[in-house]
């Protein structure tokens with residue numbers, strides 16, 4: 305298999321080890337799951353498509369309103385949080401975080417990972 | 427013809443393998459390829475054929491366990507299925523199998539066993555779990571020359587010979603003869619990284635009984651299930667209310683939709699498992715205000731269903747517009763003439779005329795609410811997709 309996959313897996317593996325992260329995935333801008341570490345494997349493809357749509361819709365809205373490209377989309381519920389960030393023109397990263405972890409460190413790690421994925425996939 | 431049991435491969439080969447022929451699954455290292463030989467074993471057994479599996483990379487019990495993981499119950503074929511154990515003797519363990527190669531590091535011993543089997547067995551599908559392991563133990567030149575003999579003998583006795591081979595960095599000479607004249611057919615199995623599609627494919631590198639074919643298919647390996655052809659994205663688009671969401675749900679093994687007030691505002695996403703295919707389906711919204719999302723979702727599609735309401739000719743204008751937005755022109759496409767149960771529904775040919783559709787785009791009559799025609803449409807699109815190179 306191409307080396308890219310191994311590197312991508314390592315980036316996701318590291319992200320997954322960040323405290324509070326339950327699942328993470330790299331997804332193409334058009335909604336295809338590239339790689340993911342997700343327990344509910346059955347749902348992984350749908351999860352990827354939904355997240356890409358969310359981020360894409362958010363970007364369309366803020367750009368049209370003259371507010372530029374959003375840094376990230378954060379969705380909060382009582383059970384946890386879902387964060388999607390762009391990772392270059394081809395991909396985005398998503399993480400699922402448990403409800404009692406603060407976002408500080410996770411956002412930092414996510415940002416770093418997104419930069420690496422951007423490098424990798426452009 | 428003897429089937430390989432790999433979806434679409436038999437069709438590409440013109441029905442399977444003629445008796446007496448040999449085939450190698452030429453596997454790029456790191457790709458899950460050994461399942462190919464195993465799936466061929468199971469398919470042969472299921473079709474009532476005799477089958478022998480040559481085990482040389484691990485103990486036969488582990489191999490039997492792997493078959494089980496794929497959901498293939500080979501132990502119930504104890505009259506027609508046998509293992510050749512070329513592993514236990516290596517580690518000095520006793521063997522429970524009918525055939526045992528007493529010294530798997532000696533190509534003479536190996537050959538004696540294989541030739542005996544070839545001479546004494548009724549027509550059989552003989553599958554080598556790992557030719558590369560035999561090469562590692564017995565030497566490149568020695569093994570190649572033995573395989574040449576086995577294939578010749580197998581031809582005389584009407585067997586079919588199948589080999590899994592992992593293309594480690596052997597000598598150029600070895601790799602060339604394996605890809606070249608040693609076998610009647612070579613199926614290459616590898617990994618691809620194309621834009622955002624990362625996956626595994628197989629394709630026919632050579633087949634001396636088939637007219638030239640240059641097809642390759644993406645696949646996934648499921649446990650249970652084995653090899654499924656994989657289509658990462660099929661787009662379902664069309665005007666508002668034409669029945670896209672209904673269609674996605676009718677077709678899918680499982681599906682979810684982001685609908686509000688009865689209309690799709692983000693997407694429908696479904697997964698289809700059907701006749702050896704595994705496909706992910708993306709349904710778009712229909713109204714113009716969602717055009718940015720429609721555009722966003724349509725990249726990397728391998729095929730398109732265009733859904734129209736057959737009772738509503740105004741749909742066709744918008745439908746054409748949606749083909750532009752989704753950049754669907756040139757992709758394999760099937761037009762779904764939906765709502766054929768309603769009075770006033772136009773017949774497919776009438777739709778072709780009104781719509782000014784070229785003859786090579788199929789139109790399929792569908793009643794999505796009753797799942798009528800839905801899988802026919804799927805098969806037609808799959809054929810279109812597999813006609814070209816994926």
Ligand SMILES: Nc1nc2c(ncn2[C@@H]2O[C@H](COP(=O)(O)OP(=O)(O)O)[C@@H](O)[C@H]2O)c(=O)[nH]1
Pocket residue numbers: 664665666667668669670671672673688689690712764765766767768792793794795796
């Ligand atoms: N009579 C009939 N109604 C259908 C058929 N397919 C869909 N519908 C109905 O058409 C309406 C729109 O369907 P929907 O799938 O939401 O359309 P979408 O906007 O294209 O996603 C719903 O009320 C469906 O029940 C069909 O084959 N026959």
Ligand SMILES: [Mg+2]
Pocket residue numbers: 670671672689690710711
């Ligand atoms: Mg809909």
